Amino acid sequence: MAINTILMDFKVNEPAKLDSGSNIQTDVHQVLEQFIPGLNMHMMQDCGPDGILILWSGPRSCLVTLRAFRGPGLISISIEYYRGEEEDALLSFDQVRTIESLLIPKLNSIRSHKYPAFKRGGILNRYLVSSDERVLEYDFDKLLFEEKTAHQKVQIYHSPTFGNMLVLDDLQNLADSDIIYTETLMQRGKENYEGKEVLILGGGDGALLWELLKEKPKFVTMLEIDDVVMQSCKKYLRNSCGTCLDNYNGENYKIIVADCVQWLDKYITDGTKFDYVFGDLTDIPLSSTPQGEIWDFIRLILNKALKVLNSTGKFMTHGNGISCPTALAMYEEQLKKLETPVDFSRDHAFVPSFMEDWVFYQFNCTSSCLH
Amino acid sequence: MAINTILMDFKVNEPAKLDSGSNIQTDVHQVLEQFIPGLNMHMMQDCGPDGILILWSGPRSCLVTLRAFRGPGLISISIEYYRGEEEDALLSFDQVRTIESLLIPKLNSIRSHKYPAFKRGGILNRYLVSSDERVLEYDFDKLLFEEKTAHQKVQIYHSPTFGNMLVLDDLQNLADSDIIYTETLMQRGKENYEGKEVLILGGGDGALLWELLKEKPKFVTMLEIDDVVMQSCKKYLRNSCGTCLDNYNGENYKIIVADCVQWLDKYITDGTKFDYVFGDLTDIPLSSTPQGEIWDFIRLILNKALKVLNSTGKFMTHGNGISCPTALAMYEEQLKKLETPVDFSRDHAFVPSFMEDWVFYQFNCTSSCLH
Numbered sequence: 256m257a258i259n260t261i262l263m264d265f266k267v268n269e270p271a272k273l274d275s276g277s278n279i280q281t282d283v284h285q286v287l288e289q290f291i292p293g294l295n296m297h298m299m300q301d302c303g304p305d306g307i308l309i310l311w312s313g314p315r316s317c318l319v320t321l322r323a324f325r326g327p328g329l330i331s332i333s334i335e336y337y338r339g340e341e342e343d344a345l346l347s348f349d350q351v352r353t354i355e356s357l358l359i360p361k362l363n364s365i366r367s368h369k370y371p372a373f374k375r376g377g378i379l380n381r382y383l384v385s386s387d388e389r390v391l392e393y394d395f396d397k398l399l400f401e402e403k404t405a406h407q408k409v410q411i412y413h414s415p416t417f418g419n420m421l422v423l424d425d426l427q428n429l430a431d432s433d434i435i436y437t438e439t440l441m442q443r444g445k446e447n448y449e450g451k452e453v454l455i456l457g458g459g460d461g462a463l464l465w466e467l468l469k470e471k472p473k474f475v476t477m478l479e480i481d482d483v484v485m486q487s488c489k490k491y492l493r494n495s496c497g498t499c500l501d502n503y504n505g506e507n508y509k510i511i512v513a514d515c516v517q518w519l520d521k522y523i524t525d526g527t528k529f530d531y532v533f534g535d536l537t538d539i540p541l542s543s544t545p546q547g548e549i550w551d552f553i554r555l556i557l558n559k560a561l562k563v564l565n566s567t568g569k570f571m572t573h574g575n576g577i578s579c580p581t582a583l584a585m586y587e588e589q590l591k592k593l594e595t596p597v598d599f600s601r602d603h604a605f606v607p608s609f610m611e612d613w614v615f616y617q618f619n620c621t622s623s624c625l626h
Numbered sequence: 627m628a629i630n631t632i633l634m635d636f637k638v639n640e641p642a643k644l645d646s647g648s649n650i651q652t653d654v655h656q657v658l659e660q661f662i663p664g665l666n667m668h669m670m671q672d673c674g675p676d677g678i679l680i681l682w683s684g685p686r687s688c689l690v691t692l693r694a695f696r697g698p699g700l701i702s703i704s705i706e707y708y709r710g711e712e713e714d715a716l717l718s719f720d721q722v723r724t725i726e727s728l729l730i731p732k733l734n735s736i737r738s739h740k741y742p743a744f745k746r747g748g749i750l751n752r753y754l755v756s757s758d759e760r761v762l763e764y765d766f767d768k769l770l771f772e773e774k775t776a777h778q779k780v781q782i783y784h785s786p787t788f789g790n791m792l793v794l795d796d797l798q799n800l801a802d803s804d805i806i807y808t809e810t811l812m813q814r815g816k817e818n819y820e821g822k823e824v825l826i827l828g829g830g831d832g833a834l835l836w837e838l839l840k841e842k843p844k845f846v847t848m849l850e851i852d853d854v855v856m857q858s859c860k861k862y863l864r865n866s867c868g869t870c871l872d873n874y875n876g877e878n879y880k881i882i883v884a885d886c887v888q889w890l891d892k893y894i895t896d897g898t899k900f901d902y903v904f905g906d907l908t909d910i911p912l913s914s915t916p917q918g919e920i921w922d923f924i925r926l927i928l929n930k931a932l933k934v935l936n937s938t939g940k941f942m943t944h945g946n947g948i949s950c951p952t953a954l955a956m957y958e959e960q961l962k963k964l965e966t967p968v969d970f971s972r973d974h975a976f977v978p979s980f981m982e983d984w985v986f987y988q989f990n991c992t993s994s995c996l997h
Contacts, residue, residue, distance in 0.1 A: 260633060260704075305683070305687045327627055376702065
């Protein structure tokens with residue numbers, strides 16, 4: 256059950272076409288009522304420079320809104336109705352296509368577009384956004400898990416395309432399809448983890464830990480703040496995390512449910528060092544205006560992480576979508592402001608469930624780096 | 627320049643909340659006017675069982691439409707305005723997020739969702755659909771080529787994520803990122819094309835021809851009906867087609883601009899045979915109700931193609947998204963109705979620019995197949 260909203264738009268070549276609302280009313284109504292019998296005009300207003308506004312109402316709480324923007328010569332139409340659990344769609348996408356093709360000659364339109372219905376307000380939300388705020392509709396068919404924790408909203412969906420998929424606060428995190436994410440993050444084949452001490456900050460889905468364990472490290476410590484993420488991934492993301500979340504104290508690894516900042520401070524005080532530290536925490540913020548607190552947090556983590564690396568150590572982390580060059584540049588700006596200077600390299604990979612190309616960073620302390 | 631439409635929706639737990647339109651009007655207006663100064667109520671109507679309808683209007687031709695659906699306890703809001711070429715957005719997505727968080731307590735909402743603005747009516751359309759009719763917003767930043775031919779609308783967009791991308795009649799066709807498409811279609815590494823006679827039906831982007839030529843075939847013949855596709859791909863899709871579209875008569879290939887049906891008939895009459903025939907024509911129709919003509923066309927092509935295969939020959943083609951099990955099943959149904967019986971195998975791959983997993987078919991004539 257959901258509100259269905261169908262959007263269409265038409266570019267009109269002759270501004271004269273938009274002179275009279277009543278012509279548009281008649282033309283559009285004639286087409287629409289073939290598909291929505293019982294549709295009646297509810298209201299029509301000429302709003303002067305703001306154009307024309309026409310409302311029609313019909314069965315199934317259907318409201319059709321038409322706006323004609325005189326300046327740019329554009330017409331927008333929205334068809335909105337309520338679709339109950341067992342009800343058929345009021346209009347199929349094929350019918351929407353037909354409506355478009357019938358309206359084009361009536362409106363003398365030179366360019367037009369239609370969208371499949373947006374399904375709104377249901378239990379299962381299928382719409383997420385990309386790193387650069389584009390709308391992506393997923394083929395989710397089941398919500399397997401949902402819980403609001405003290406830290407975030409944790410959801411696991413099933414998608415025929417991507418398998419089970421972890422979504423945190425409406426952000427794509429990791430799906431069954433995304434081994435490339437973990438392999439690019441850890442630079443599999445380029446880095447040698449055998450016999451190494453590794454620290455993971457975050458990483459609650461368990462995928463990084465699971466893949467690292469295959470490389471025979473000496474010991475991996477993982478610091479994850481949200482146990483609900485791990486418990487849900489243990490159940491629904493086993494394709495990615497294997498058995499490593501079944502036991503928080505393994506032979507050559509341990510998982511600590513804690514805030515990583517406190518533990519980093521403890522390691523700094525103790526003088527504990529690692530060969531690799533992974534930053535697998537929250538995403539880089541998108542906004543191009545510096546959002547003080549978030550960048551401060553990123554620098555805070557980086558400064559502390561670099562202090563627990565041994566002299567040949569590396570810090571590896573995920574960046575952002577390549578569609579966000581501004582956010583990536585700002586992240587790289589932050590690196591110049593760190594207490595110890597760093598060299599960095601970048602890699603990228605198309606992550607299926609993100610539906611975009613993602614950037615990953617690898618940091619080396621430079622020769623001047625003090626330990 | 628485009629019409630921007632921002633959709634939000636709220637599930638309300640207490641139906642009593644929806645009793646009075648004027649309470650909702652006051653609450654929502656109070657939040658919205660912080661972000662859209664000068665927003666005024668334009669109309670409010672109680673439509674009984676159909677719920678409440680409120681319109682506000684404001685600067686920049688802004689019209690806000692709110693509908694409260696009493697039965698399911700849902701509220702939908704649409705904020706629509708015109709954004710000129712050089713103008714800032716009326717609301718950033720961060721502001722939309724803030725509006726959502728302010729409205730949740732006011733509306734006693736237990737579930738809510740917001741979408742980034744749909745940018746409608748501009749020259750560059752960024753919205754395409756998946757095989758199962760989901761909305762996908764691409765990061766297109768340039769329309770490199772557009773022409774309406776006698777056969778279809780041919781467009782080439784540039785995307786930072788996928789590179790240059792061929793779009794035919796608003797359907798994703800092939801992008802720079804999609805070598806996996808061609809490699810899965812041709813089953814690279816599993817089939818041996820060396821010294822073989824190959825026929826391509828369609829394939830106007832040139833990618834299949836280009837990759838096949840690397841495998842040292844004896845000769846490849848390509849039958850493509852739309853020269854505009856080839857001319858535009860030659861210019862903008864060189865990453866995929868290399869130099870093979872520069873000359874339609876190569877050393878070991880030729881491209882014939884023609885309807886493949888006529889040529890298939892000619893080959894059948896002549897007794898010309900091929901080791902491989904590729905079907906790289908229009909997509910399988912999505913609809914689950916048999917659309918007579920389209921399935922007839924698919925069977926027609928298959929029947930003719932099988933007749934020009936030699937006794938160990940194979941027919942290879944693309945199928946549909948795995949999100950369309952019904953359409954795939956119907957396609958496989960058609961195979962039982964062919965004049966000569968076929969065995970088939972399936973492969974699949976995630977095609978980056980399609981943003982979905984795609985199915986490919988390989989057909990063998992069965993032992994009973996007559997030649």
